[in-house]
Amino acid sequence: MAASRGTSSRGAGGTSGGKKKRAWKTAEQEDAKIPHLVLGDITEIDGSVKEGGGQILRISIALSCLLRKNVHISNIRAGRSTPGLRPQHLTGLQLVARICNGRLVGGSPGSTEVYFYPEAVQGGRHVADVKTAGSICLLLQIALPCLLFAKERSELLLRGGTDVDMAPPINYTLKVFKPLAEAMGVHFECTINQRGFFPKGRGEVLITLDPVHHLKPITLLDRGDINGITIEAFTAGLVHRKVSHEMIAAAKFILEKNISLATLPSGIKTDPKHLTEQEAFGNGSGIISVVTTTSGCVFGSAYNGSKTESADRCGQRVGEELVKVLSGEACVDDYMQDQLIILMALAKGCSRIKTGPLTLHTETAIHIVETLTDVRFHVLRNDGSPDTCLIECDGLGLES
Numbered sequence: 578m579a580a581s582r583g584t585s586s587r588g589a590g591g592t593s594g595g596k597k598k599r600a601w602k603t604a605e606q607e608d609a610k611i612p613h614l615v616l617g618d619i620t621e622i623d624g625s626v627k628e629g630g631g632q633i634l635r636i637s638i639a640l641s642c643l644l645r646k647n648v649h650i651s652n653i654r655a656g657r658s659t660p661g662l663r664p665q666h667l668t669g670l671q672l673v674a675r676i677c678n679g680r681l682v683g684g685s686p687g688s689t690e691v692y693f694y695p696e697a698v699q700g701g702r703h704v705a706d707v708k709t710a711g712s713i714c715l716l717l718q719i720a721l722p723c724l725l726f727a728k729e730r731s732e733l734l735l736r737g738g739t740d741v742d743m744a745p746p747i748n749y750t751l752k753v754f755k756p757l758a759e760a761m762g763v764h765f766e767c768t769i770n771q772r773g774f775f776p777k778g779r780g781e782v783l784i785t786l787d788p789v790h791h792l793k794p795i796t797l798l799d800r801g802d803i804n805g806i807t808i809e810a811f812t813a814g815l816v817h818r819k820v821s822h823e824m825i826a827a828a829k830f831i832l833e834k835n836i837s838l839a840t841l842p843s844g845i846k847t848d849p850k851h852l853t854e855q856e857a858f859g860n861g862s863g864i865i866s867v868v869t870t871t872s873g874c875v876f877g878s879a880y881n882g883s884k885t886e887s888a889d890r891c892g893q894r895v896g897e898e899l900v901k902v903l904s905g906e907a908c909v910d911d912y913m914q915d916q917l918i919i920l921m922a923l924a925k926g927c928s929r930i931k932t933g934p935l936t937l938h939t940e941t942a943i944h945i946v947e948t949l950t951d952v953r954f955h956v957l958r959n960d961g962s963p964d965t966c967l968i969e970c971d972g973l974g975l976e977s
């Protein structure tokens with residue numbers, strides 16, 4: 578494996594040597610304190626760079642785990658109004674610590690710095706419960722790359738929110754991320770035992786994931802012709818079932834008005850549903866529209882309903898977002914850009930994807946990958962079409 582860069586070497590510090598009298602504490606209380614003893618080489622990650630959010634943690638910790646590199650992450654989520662670890666981030670870090678039998682130091686709610694000392698990845702059964710509506714999909718985002726390189730199959734039972742704002746709704750993860758990850762050789766199955774929403778969460782998802790020998794690179798340069806458009810929407814609890822119909826109608830209207838459906842004789846397929854009490858905890862609603870093409874592109878737009886936005890407006894947003902991405906030459910939507918970066922970095926061979934303008938999340942993901950590995954991303958812009966970027970990288974070729 579390629580040697581790392583960006584590693585600032587800190588020698589193992591010494592302890593004071595003097596005997597200290599102290600009360601016994603649980604391992605977690607101990608870990609909540611940042612130690613003076615640093616175990617071997619450690620790579621410094623500044624959690625405030627670029628986006629300055631939780632994604633920096635997920636990519637750093639997943640790569641730390643896979644490459645067996647110690648990391649010290651400081652200024653955690655400094656770019657957010659409530660900096661430091663929130664329950665979702667902490668649960669994700671603790672999950673990976675269990676997956677690799679690693680040591681997480683400083684991992685407590687609100688921490689703005691953590692140290693992570695990984696050991697070998699182990700598949701098998703792992704359970705993580707955010708205990709709030711913290712996103713299950715973001716737990717998967719941190720754990721999946723690690724478990725891909727386990728020796729054995731994994732089963733992940735994740736509890737939290739399935740459909741929460743500022744994170745991929747579970748339908749997006751399953752209908753957009755999953756097929757694209759499958760093109761790279763990833764194989765996982767997901768059962769949504771129960772959906773959970775803000776503020777209570779209590780969603781539950783079971784994932785079974787097969788390990789890979791290595792990941793295949795991905796090439797998405799050719800748009801192809803549209804061969805499928807679906808729009809699904811759901812309501813749950815006290816949210817009236819008409820909301821899903823309104824969301825779908827608004828999205829469909831925008832898509833039909835702005836996209837040529839010449840290659841789609843069967844038109845746009847729609848699926849409104851009201852979830853039962855067994856299927857969802859609490860009140861919620863959401864919509865996803867997915868566009869597939871003959872060349873293997875998958876574009877999605879998914880949002881949750883909210884009290885501050887009409888169902889109509891939520892549906893329109895989904896339609897408009899897809900129309901915007903399809904009006905350019907991009908072969909992935911804006912949210913998928915950053916979600917593919919870690920897989921591209923780990924793959925064996927050269928990945929190339931055509932995108933719209935780079936998102937700050939994507940720039941951040943690239944920055945973190947380049948800090949922890951020798952992988953170099955190249956972002957090429959076309960003079961004739963300034964809104965199109967080509968992201969390419971020669972992956973590490975990590976093998977399990």
Ligand SMILES: Nc1ncnc2c1ncn2[C@@H]1O[C@H](COP(=O)(O)OP(=O)(O)OP(=O)(O)O)[C@@H](O)[C@H]1O
Pocket residue numbers: 629630631632633654657715742743744745746749879880911912913915916938
């Ligand atoms: N509507 C959406 N559809 C698909 N993916 C989404 C959507 N909203 C956000 N995401 C994805 O969720 C991730 C959010 O990362 P980000 O670091 O902003 O969140 P976070 O971990 O909750 O931390 P923070 O609270 O610091 O923002 C990104 O990968 C982004 O692409």
